[in-house]
Amino acid sequence: MTDVVDRSAILGAGTPTAQPAVDTAALGEQLLGKWAAIRHQARDLAGRPELHKTEGLTHTEHRSRVTGQLQFLVDNGAVHRAFPAHLGGADNHGGNIAGFEELVVADPSLQIKAGVQWGLFGSAVMHLGTETHHTNWLPGIMNLDIPGCFAMTETGHGSDVASIATTATYNNAAGEFVLNTPFRAAWKDYIGNAAIDGLAAVVFAQLITNGVNHGVHAFYVELRDPKTGAFRPGVGGEDDGIKGGLNGIDNGRLHFTNVRVPRTNLLNRYGDVAADGTYTSPIASPGRRFFTMLGTLVQGRVSLDGAAVAASKVALTAAIRYATERRQFNASSHTEEEVLLDYQRHQKRLFTRLAGTYAASFAHEQLLQKFDDVFSGAHDTDEDRQDLETLAAALKPLSTWHALDTLQECREACGGAGFLAENRFASLRADLDVYATFEGDNTVLLQLVAKRLLADYAKEFRNVDFGVLARYVVGQATGAAIHRTGLRQVAQFMADTGSVQRAAIALRDEEGQRALLTDRVQTMVAGMGAALKGSNKLSQEQGAALFNQHQNELIDAAQAHAELLQWEAFTDALADVEDPGTKKVLTWLRDLFGLSLIEKNLSWYLMNGRLSMQRGRTVGDYINRLLVKIRPHALDLVAAFGYGDEHIRAAIATGAEKERQDEARAYFRASRASGRSPMDEKVLIARAAGQRRAGARHPA
Structure with missing residues (x-):
């Protein structure tokens, strides 16, 4: 990957040189996760021109191209990893998804059509059928002799x-x-x-x-x-x-x-x-x-979660590269225009989404590990399968919505250039739009998560009176969150000791963020549990009406829970980072993610007395300080995603903008140095005004 930016220009004059450095190679391998080797293979394949989307084709031409690309995948051994070894597969379920989701950077249509053939049609025969079905049909499905639905x-x-x-x-x-x-x-x-x-x-x-x-x-x-x-x-x-x-x-x-x-x-x-x-x-x-x-077919949701994260990485790589080169407005100099990424607002719109993408990426790796544990048989109980279903239902909505939001924000952050087909933002967003709908509508999936949260809550508090429920807060007595199921179980029976209020004083600390984010989830679920208590004793019509009355709050609680899972996954990943500089920068990025969640829901924290007005006002200040700290490392953080020019395929991310800007700056510098450049009218007016003021002070 070509680094097209002068980093000394990013740091600027007067910036301390003792900046932490990001080990992009090590961070990149960590982001690739357990199946790094397979992801490398898949990215090599996705970088091949034979698999790239050609913009401007008619839909019939595009269909024909993608159908031909499926055979290319077969010929290159890219689609058989999950199938039984005795039929030519590898019985590698997690690795199969890891490789499959990388196809989105080549062409989302190819990823989804391949997913239909091998991830849905073939997978249904494999997981719902028996040995005779496997023998009769899987070989033809695997080699594409039987295209299916x-x-x-x-x-x-x-x-x-x-x-x-x-x-x-x-x-x-x-x-x-x-x-x-x-x-x-x-x-x-x-x-x-x-x-x-x-x-x-x-x-x-x-x-x-x-x-x-x-x-x-x-x-x-x-x-x-x-x-x-x-x-x-x-x-x-x-x-x-x-x-x-x-x-x-x-x-x-x-x-x-x-x-x-x-x-x-x-x-x-x-x-x-x-x-x-x-x-x-x-x-x-x-x-x-x-x-x-239906649970045997959960891999569709798992793969969409990962593909959405990959698309977000591609978009942010292009937008942040461009923002370090594109100049606009001479706010701090009479002669030099500002780099877009030096503007605070530009940093916030891109860095908050960069933080969210890292969180979603680390959470996806945990989901993928859970998926592989179940389908490999390593951990395949009924409870494991329910946990996998719930985890996929929690994360897929967040990552797909995040991808759409990130693609749109990156498009806008790149101005008119972002709207050109050659830079892919609009195309990727159009293709990923339906990711929010298929393999489970996002809102419906979050409702499923909410029901699971309520069921777990009911079990946990079955024998506790309402007074305790109303007072309980998150406990940190164990020093760490407890993994009881695929959900985070962090509630503890205890009277209100003020732990959350104390945590609010340390917004920037890991435990402070954990307490605030977790307390919100637990309080929302407790509120729903109290509101719906006894609904099972009502008639079906009355029970449905009561549930519908609180549906918005239920879905909000499920989303808050999923966001907590992402924050926890990011925090877990920090423990695996060995390089001190990388850990420091990633900690800033994790804090930006956590504080952005708190800022987004600041009204809840204020209304529920978790933050004072004075403390609430500091959240934005903390975020702004983090933006400044992250700014010098933005290119390293997207470089760690590991996508090359053959994957990004955006003209604005190739260094062409830097060449244009350097040419323009050189032209104006030479023009000023020659003494032949025309005088700006504003300078002439200012000079005349100065002469008038001087004449008034010293009349003839």
Whole structure:
């Protein structure tokens, strides 16, 4: 990566030379995480021109290019890591996600289409099917002989999978399931690969046998004739058309009319139907069975979390490089214009998002480790799977929203140049827009997290009276947060000792930030627990109305919890940094993240008496001081992301702006030195005014 900035110019005259230094190489390896080698391989591949998005293509041209790129991935061994070793895979679940999410820097359409083929379609066959299914179909899925779809979402039901209306009714006499979409809202919609390429699909439908609906199950269904490309009898569909982004993917709609599917095409790991129609399952509870089946497909959320972080890193690298070169307004000099990144507001808009990206990156590595622990079998209990589901549901909304916010802010921070297609901000933002919706709508996911928080809260405080609940605060008696589940458990039964109030005095300290951030989560959850107490004794209608009355507060509490997880992950990562200079700079960045969260929610802290008005006023001052400290290290912090020019691919991040600015400054310096440059009218006016004042003081 080329360093295009004169760092002595950044520090400026009079700046102390004893600055901490960032070990970018070591920090870069830490950011790459456990699967660093695989990320390096994936980035090498993502840097290849063959995989890059070509701006300006029609959606049909873009689709064709991306489809061809899938074969390129197969030929380069980039897609088989998670599949069974005996079929040519590597049984490496965490490494597979780590490599897959790096494809977003090449083209988000490629990342998502690859995700449909191997991360959803192939993964569903692998995790929901059994050995016969693996043998029959996984080799063709892996080598792309069977392009496929993941047909879950319906036009009328997106996040509410349990209520999908497509049915698969078992016919005892024929030994077949019959699939039907009974009305238009039951069509499978927004399905990747459905419009053109998909030859088969894993279709989710209500399994009905012997007059009993056993809930949602998955079926392997052939969609098209591989020779002609025509739909099989009873299968129909249409193209979703042009979208707001990701137009390299052929999303479409599918519908089924009396489509006959062999009994053995039921992916029967968690539920099976015998030839006589008898249903059996190793999981007796229908609800638990449903969530277990869906839980096997959590990797989509995990990978979107990581891909969103990667996109944020790319955007910040381009914007911060540009901001160290672009000059605008001569605020502090008559002759020299200011570098954009020397303006306080520019620092705040980029550095706060840089801090958030580091926090999200470290949190993602913890999520990825949790995912690998579950799917490798190292830690695979029901509780582990629930924790993984909740953690993914907490982090994916934050990282995808953060990516959209970061891309927009970086675009604006780069002015008109940021809007040019050659600098990718607008394109990346358009492509990532739907990340906030698919694999679980962000708001719905946070509601899931809130319900888990309430459930854990109810268990923890089951035998405590309301007076104690109203008074409890975060305890630090153990000296560290306790990992009881995938959630942070830091509440402690204790009377109010004023620990949070004391922590507010030390806003800049780690424990002060921890106490304030944690207290907010615990207090919000306690408030919801009290508000919803006894709702299980109400009628269904009354219970739903009460829950809806507090839905906004529940989602706010879930988001606060997810932010705490990110702050904790950042803090955990600091403990692994050995270089003193790097640790100091990263600590400033972590503090900026924590204080920015407190500033964002300052009204809550003031209204709930956690901060005084006087103390609240200091938060902004602390942030501004951190911006100044971080400024000399901004380039090192984005260099540690490890993305080269072949990944960034933004014209404004190549050093071209520095060349233009240097040329302009040299021109004006030479012009002034020659004595032939025209006099500025303002200088002439000022000189005349000075002469008049002198004449008034000394009349002839």
